[in-house]
Amino acid sequence: MKAALETRNLIKRFGGLMATDNVTFRLEPGARHALIGPNGAGKTTLINLLTGVLVPTSGTVLLEGKPIAPQTTKAAKQLGIAYLSENRRATIFPRHEIFKNITLAHLDEIVGSFIRQPREIAIATDLVKRTGVRPPSPTLAAGNLSGGNQQKVVLAKWLTVQPKVLILNEPTRGMDVGAKEDVIRIVKSLRDRGVAILVLSTEPETILTLADRVTVIKKGMVARQFAAGHIEKADLLAAA
Numbered sequence: 001m002k003a004a005l006e007t008r009n010l011i012k013r014f015g016g017l018m019a020t021d022n023v024t025f026r027l028e029p030g031a032r033h034a035l036i037g038p039n040g041a042g043k044t045t046l047i048n049l050l051t052g053v054l055v056p057t058s059g060t061v062l063l064e065g066k067p068i069a070p071q072t073t074k075a076a077k078q079l080g081i082a083y084l085s086e087n088r089r090a091t092i093f094p095r096h097e098i099f100k101n102i103t104l105a106h107l108d109e110i111v112g113s114f115i116r117q118p119r120e121i122a123i124a125t126d127l128v129k130r131t132g133v134r135p136p137s138p139t140l141a142a143g144n145l146s147g148g149n150q151q152k153v154v155l156a157k158w159l160t161v162q163p164k165v166l167i168l169n170e171p172t173r174g175m176d177v178g179a180k181e182d183v184i185r186i187v188k189s190l191r192d193r194g195v196a197i198l199v200l201s202t203e204p205e206t207i208l209t210l211a212d213r214v215t216v217i218k219k220g221m222v223a224r225q226f227a228a229g230h231i232e233k234a235d236l237l238a239a240a
Helices: 043-050 073-079 098-111 117-131 145-159 179-190 206-208 233-239
Strands: 005-014 017-027 030-037 058-063 066-068 081-084 164-171 196-200 212-220 223-226
Touching: 005 233, 017 043, 017 073, 017 223, 030 043, 030 179, 030 206, 043 117, 043 164, 043 196, 081 145, 081 233, 117 179, 117 233, 145 179, 145 233, 179 206, 196 206, 196 223, 206 233
Parallel strands: 030 196, 030 212, 081 164, 164 196
Antiparallel strands: 005 017, 005 058, 058 066, 212 223
């Protein structure tokens, strides 16, 4: 089976400094894979290489078995790689309505070249219900929502036109228990639809709940991998 996303000997240098060193891993279709490691380990650099923020010095990134080389985040999105930042303020337009936050990135696909607001609201209303956004009003300004509900809105965006690969950076950080459970449920529903999920998190509980496999990054290299059913919290804490 072709991997949804694969890296082969991925290297990134900044001057004489090695940020990633021969990073090789596979993300299977419908899998949930977590990346962990200490600050400065190279996780952010790796994500930037996958999402078009950075261009690798050498090595290959493959999407569904085909080499890709996105040089912008827009190019990565068009290929089917979506990224949800840990900074919700960077992914939400707080002054705009919820429905605009959900549909804006996909207007051409869902409503064509002419904006049809009733169609946008209808799509967003369904997604608001499915993701459990509270209060469930698509015309409410997104800035009026709690952090957890803003995160649900961002996830709802990727239920509109689903990507092949969704990269989540700290998807449950700073949320109460109820909001975390809702976000985890949404991520699992995307997995069930065949979306490959790559998670970065400093919360062991989130990783243990979401991940089928864990890759530990240290000093820009793959230091260790854990398979599903063989992941313990103590092992994660020791490895990171």
